[in-house]
Amino acid sequence: MIKIKNSDELIAKVRTCATCLENKIHGTDGKKAIVVCGGTGCLSSDSAEILNRFQALINEKGVEDKVTANVVGCFGFCSQGPFVKIFPEETLYTKVKVSDCDEIFNKDVLGGEIVDRLLFIDPLSKERVKKQSEINFYRLQKRDIALRGNDLINPENIEEALGDGSFLALNKALHMTRQEVIDEILKSGLRGRGGAGFPTGRKWQFAYNVDSDEKYMICNGDEGDPGAFMDRSIIEGNPINVIEGMMIAGYAIGAKNGYFYIRAEYPVAVERLKIAIRQCEELGLLGDHILGTDFSFRCHIRLGAGAFVCGEETALLNSIEGKRGMPRPRPPFPAVKGLWGKPSVINNVETLANVPYIIREGADHYAAIGTEDSKGTKVFALGGKVNNVGLVEVPMGTTLRQLIYDIGDGIPNGKKFKAIQTGGPSGGCLTEKDLDTPIDYGSLIARGSMMGSGGAIVMDEDNCMVDVAKFYMTFICDESCGKCSPCRIGTKRCLEILEKITSGQGTMEDLHELKELANVIRTNSLCGLGQTAPNPILSTLASFEDEYIAHVVDKKCPAHVCKSLMQYYIKPEACRKCSLCSRSCPVNAISGVVGKEPYVIDQVKCIKCGTCLNSCRFGAIIRK
Amino acid sequence: MAHLQMSAAKQIAEIVERYKNEKTPLMLILSDVQKEYGYIPLEVQEFISDLTGIPVSEIYGVVTFYSFFSLTPKGKYVIGVCLGTACYVKGSQLVVDKFSELLGIKPGQTTDDGLFTLDVLRCVGACAIAPAVTINGKVYPMVSTDKVAGIIQEYRTKEANSND
Numbered sequence: 001m002i003k004i005k006n007s008d009e010l011i012a013k014v015r016t017c018a019t020c021l022e023n024k025i026h027g028t029d030g031k032k033a034i035v036v037c038g039g040t041g042c043l044s045s046d047s048a049e050i051l052n053r054f055q056a057l058i059n060e061k062g063v064e065d066k067v068t069a070n071v072v073g074c075f076g077f078c079s080q081g082p083f084v085k086i087f088p089e090e091t092l093y094t095k096v097k098v099s100d101c102d103e104i105f106n107k108d109v110l111g112g113e114i115v116d117r118l119l120f121i122d123p124l125s126k127e128r129v130k131k132q133s134e135i136n137f138y139r140l141q142k143r144d145i146a147l148r149g150n151d152l153i154n155p156e157n158i159e160e161a162l163g164d165g166s167f168l169a170l171n172k173a174l175h176m177t178r179q180e181v182i183d184e185i186l187k188s189g190l191r192g193r194g195g196a197g198f199p200t201g202r203k204w205q206f207a208y209n210v211d212s213d214e215k216y217m218i219c220n221g222d223e224g225d226p227g228a229f230m231d232r233s234i235i236e237g238n239p240i241n242v243i244e245g246m247m248i249a250g251y252a253i254g255a256k257n258g259y260f261y262i263r264a265e266y267p268v269a270v271e272r273l274k275i276a277i278r279q280c281e282e283l284g285l286l287g288d289h290i291l292g293t294d295f296s297f298r299c300h301i302r303l304g305a306g307a308f309v310c311g312e313e314t315a316l317l318n319s320i321e322g323k324r325g326m327p328r329p330r331p332p333f334p335a336v337k338g339l340w341g342k343p344s345v346i347n348n349v350e351t352l353a354n355v356p357y358i359i360r361e362g363a364d365h366y367a368a369i370g371t372e373d374s375k376g377t378k379v380f381a382l383g384g385k386v387n388n389v390g391l392v393e394v395p396m397g398t399t400l401r402q403l404i405y406d407i408g409d410g411i412p413n414g415k416k417f418k419a420i421q422t423g424g425p426s427g428g429c430l431t432e433k434d435l436d437t438p439i440d441y442g443s444l445i446a447r448g449s450m451m452g453s454g455g456a457i458v459m460d461e462d463n464c465m466v467d468v469a470k471f472y473m474t475f476i477c478d479e480s481c482g483k484c485s486p487c488r489i490g491t492k493r494c495l496e497i498l499e500k501i502t503s504g505q506g507t508m509e510d511l512h513e514l515k516e517l518a519n520v521i522r523t524n525s526l527c528g529l530g531q532t533a534p535n536p537i538l539s540t541l542a543s544f545e546d547e548y549i550a551h552v553v554d555k556k557c558p559a560h561v562c563k564s565l566m567q568y569y570i571k572p573e574a575c576r577k578c579s580l581c582s583r584s585c586p587v588n589a590i591s592g593v594v595g596k597e598p599y600v601i602d603q604v605k606c607i608k609c610g611t612c613l614n615s616c617r618f619g620a621i622i623r624k
Numbered sequence: 625m626a627h628l629q630m631s632a633a634k635q636i637a638e639i640v641e642r643y644k645n646e647k648t649p650l651m652l653i654l655s656d657v658q659k660e661y662g663y664i665p666l667e668v669q670e671f672i673s674d675l676t677g678i679p680v681s682e683i684y685g686v687v688t689f690y691s692f693f694s695l696t697p698k699g700k701y702v703i704g705v706c707l708g709t710a711c712y713v714k715g716s717q718l719v720v721d722k723f724s725e726l727l728g729i730k731p732g733q734t735t736d737d738g739l740f741t742l743d744v745l746r747c748v749g750a751c752a753i754a755p756a757v758t759i760n761g762k763v764y765p766m767v768s769t770d771k772v773a774g775i776i777q778e779y780r781t782k783e784a785n786s787n788d
Binding site: 040041044045078079081224225226227228229264265302303304305306307308319320321322323324325340381383384385389390421424455457459463468471475481614 | 647652678682685689690691692708709710712714746748754
């Protein structure tokens with residue numbers, strides 16, 4: 001590739017690439033373009049084979065000059081994947097299988113006729129929807145900031161990113177002074193998207209103010225919240241956008257090197273990032289004297305090795321330095337003394353993905369989106385008991401109700417909504433009464449949860465909130481690094497109490513002690529992991545105290561989740577004496593006489609596996 | 625050192641050499657060794673210590689801190705059940721229990737025949753197809769307890785066929 005040596009050459013290159021991308025979208029070059037979703041969800045449903053099949057078909061039919069096929073990042077509507085989209089008509093096919101490729105190719109791509117059966121069906125109108133933009137899931141979203149290009153450009157081809165305007169923001173920033181760049185970010189109101197929500201511009205200002213021969217820019221891609229995959233999709237879908245964000249930050253604070261710290265669990269993201277870095281280097285967009293200026297910058301990748309605590313910024317620094325990933329006491333803050341003792345700024349992936357947009361469109365334009373205390377958009381990984389599972393980007397201020405019911409299309413199987421958990425192991429559960437809460441940093445904290453990195457797990461009436469608290473506490477116990485005792489010992493004691501409660505041994509004193517312990521852990525732990533670790537307990541206790549009391553006093557689990565508090569019964573009047581349950585029981589706990597005596601479960605022998613419940617065809621077995 | 629084969633020693637030396645210009649290369653070295661051999665036994669840690677000058681106590685500390693590094697070899701098929709929140713609320717704990725019961729091992733353990741290791745994972749990001757199970761990278765979507773026996777059998781059959 002020919003190196004881009006200055007700003008004029010960049011603008012010329014972007015123009016050429018933009019024409020190519022326009023051609024792809026609008027078919028102005030007379031070609032049809034097939035794009036296939038390459039997100040992890042779709043890849044696990046064979047989207048790579050789907051793409052291979054399309055490419056093979058193009059070769060077989062000899063239509064290389066008329067049809068192209070390539071991968072894009074992630075459509076985000078994971079429960080309907082794998083996706084295939086045909087340009088210029090923008091027809092979106094859902095739940096595509098490898099065996100559907102020939103039909104799509106022959107009928108639509110070559111024949112111009114839509115394959116109706118693969119279109120999305122609107123759940124309300126029951127009508128088939130042809131275009132992506134007409135699907136309700138997408139209508140309330142604003143997917144052009146952090147998820148920019150995700151369902152459009154080929155993440156392994158820098159020219160498509162350039163065609164979408166990448167590096168114009170860097171070019172603009174390089175014509176500004178470093179302080180002007182920081183001022184612009186401050187003015188935009190951008191806050192950290194990793195969880196805590198610290199103003200990004202202020203972080204940059206701290207590092208800018210420190211004099212040092214070397215400074216580092218670090219991108220935190222150690223996305224550990226179980227149930228969150230925003231950062232991964234952003235990198236997988238548009239790695240160039242994150243690199244550009246990091247370079248702008250690097251320029252602003254005066255860093256020459258940037259480190260991406262990515263979870264080892266994300267091989268696709270790492271691979272695409274490597275390709276993107278290499279392509280930037282080939283074009284001279286990373287290296288020395290970028291665009292003919294004095295700004296030089298290089299990107300490096302470091303892999304995590306499976307430790308949740310490394311998402312905490314000082315633990316992350318230790319990990320890059322080849323140590324156990326334990327947090328350091330602050331101050332000194334990383335902006336003063338960070339990686340290898342040098343001033344460093346650590347920004348989350350999504351935060352950096354917002355930066356090019358702010359510089360390109362201007363801080364005022366950006367600040368017009370969102371609420372008073374939270375500007376811009378937020379990406380959520382919407383999951384759990386909700387119809388539309390996937391990745392969504394919404395303007396700040398969108399309500400939880402809109403998120404769950406309009407975008408998420410409500411709760412499946414006619415079940416009742418119980419809670420939505422945001423912020424992962426550091427966050428809390430919000431309930432029915434909070435549904436009209438606008439999503440912003442302040443509102444969520446005021447209601448006992450937090451923004452967090454963007455996990456949003458919906459729970460229905462079948463989920464036991466004590467069990468959910470136990471789930472998070474198990475996670476935290478596993479992941480506590482062990483450096484400080486409130487977190488190491490306190491979370492273990494909390495877990496023991498929760499285990500006692502869910503096994504029916506709990507007392508009211510336990511509940512009291514749980515609250516007290518939670519507050520000690522919160523106020524005395526060294527890092528963010530420990531300080532927020534009790535949140536799942538405190539928030540479920542606040543909203544679902546009656547459910548805790550049911551476990552403790554009535555020895556019942558209202559949601560029928562906690563095994564020790566559950567009993568299986570056969571209703572004698574409903575039993576058809578067929579013996580099916582008895583034969584399927586793994587521990588021979590069910591006895592009766594075929595055709596004569598109704599069957600009975602021996603409660604002492606029963607291991608509460610539920611096999612009998614599933615085997616009975618007459619609904620004679622119930623859980624209590 | 626005595627137990628380390630010449631070929632392995634040579635390869636590990638190459639990995640260390642690869643990162644000689646890095647300021648703090650330990651994590652990079654260990655990641656590559658783990659990827660190459662599937663585990664990092666004490667002999668290997670001692671060897672890395674000899675080559676890099678990093679005390680073996682420090683290396684051991686790092687190896688045991690991160691869940692990706694293992695001191696013992698894993699089974700031929702590594703079964704990973706996702707216990708991320710989205711999978712958990714859809715019943716993945718029951719799936720772990722079922723694998724445990726049928727294989728006779730607890731999470732983290734390997735079967736005596738060296739065929740299966742059972743691991744629990746923290747979110748593989750396949751929340752739309754929860755509960756998700758991965759076996760050597762292949763993702764099984766929407767695994768319910770009644771599918772577990774079939775999945776195990778799939779690999780047992782595969783193994784029996786390859787031994788024929």
